[in-house]
Amino acid sequence: MSALAHVPTASGQPVSPPPAARRGRHRLLPYLLLLPGAAWLFLFFAVPLVQLAAASLYDPTGSLSTGYALTWAFGNYPTALQAYWPQFGRSFLYAGIALVLALLMGYPLAYAIAQKAGRWKNLLLVCVIAPMFTSFLVRTLAWKTILSDNGWLVGLLRDVHLLGPDGRLLATPIAVVLGLTYNFLPFLVLPLYASLERLDYRLLEAASDLYASPLKTFRRVTLPLSMPGLIAGTLLFFIPATGDYINAELLGTPKEYMIGNVIDSAFLVRLDYPQGAALSFLLMSAILVVVFVYLRRAGTEEVL
């Protein structure tokens, strides 16, 4: 740029450097640009996390009306875990099963859009995002209709004896897992698509020219090259799915409740803030541990 700035004009007269060279004056500018947004995130994201940690150590005998004292009650954690470990385990179990299902569905979908769709690529991509245009809750309620005892799906499954004559789908773990899979599938597909789209088709041709079977081509070429998208997609799916409680509430029964249902009721119904905060903090730590272990094993840290 500076080389260009000093090029004399056609008439041969040197020109004064254009204003671009005055950049140096704006030392403070980046901080001014960052300040409002960073302050907002600090005040309403970081500080609340500290407040949550503090609330999880409040004296459990306090209440909202009498006020809480910070007594560093670490005992809140084992107490909460003892009472609610089934819901805790269920959150990870359901989200894990949903993730496997979503991978089985999402990988072929992302691959087909990226490599096979040709000029229909953009249209199909819009089709993946489009369902998210309708409210999350309204879509989940639609599953209530689809899975209902009088619905065609249950009727069909009963006719082919996959379900007993009184068998149900609604209010079972199947419904909850199906809802989780459905609701977060686009989050898995989009990053995966972005990775697969950049995949050079000639590499696949080269592999098959060198007598690799389709399965081997997939395992040795396609899968490793799609790894960044796969990792990002898996995390974008797993994190919200573990913390979700809408599906368990609308499609399940208290027997399918996940940790989110417990936390929701601790904060909004039972008004037991220390316990709710302890569970919330445990959930975040558990997710962070899972994510960290996963990233270490997957061997990529560039997603972060």
Added chain:
Amino acid sequence: MRVSRWFAQHWVMGVALLVLGYLFLPIAVVAGLSFNRPSSRLSYDFNEFTLDNWRNPCATSDMCDAVLRSVQIGFLATVAATVLGTLMAFALVRHRFRGRSGLNVLIFLPMATPELVMGTSLLALFVSGGVPLGFWTIVIAHVMFCVSFVVVTVKARLSGMDRRLEEAAMDLYASEWQTFRRVTLPLVLPGIVAAALLAFSLSFDDFIITNFNSGTTVTFPMYVWGAAQRGIPPQVNVIGTAMFGIALLLVLASSMRGRKARRAAIATAVPGATSRS
């Protein structure tokens, strides 16, 4: 033999179309139920065709109030988050400064934290600070979780931009403000618009964080949540279908405009290109 080869080549597409069917099934149900006259308040099954729900979408007036409130909150949160996020994106792409990696973590973390944790921690903050929950606490929360998405979206557009265009403008003696106004802004604008639309849809559809910080204020998702216990009015499906239709129209319109703009750009850059294409 030929059948099996055809199958080998096309099974991926077949699976993909089935999965797309799975994704669209609930949308079809929502659209169908918007024409339903339910047999009872708690029934989720299709009963009888009617146009009444579309004729009187506001028959249950609290629902329309909730939609309106969601639009207001979405609008305020979108404006604030888009401004804050765009400024941050400019700083991150265009400037060097200390504390960059720490800031990146601060921007990344809200996208990786479960909504449940953000919602409960904000509630803990508001309660301990004695802040009354309601409309404004929802707006504050929505701005917080939208900002990161705006930063990421605008940043992507900005870092893919050709800096030489701005340099050319400055070399041609445009002032810094003129360069920004006439070159930089028009080039980044699609990214900013995309970020704003994303922010609005995130805000409009948010339930979990809102649920913890709303007090007695009812947004559309909060209304649906409450109604799921008492019985859902069929008009909810009208709103769901209408949202889907509006968003789809916006996407189609923007892709049409994009195509037209690209054609126009080619036409001005390469004389005679229009006659060829």
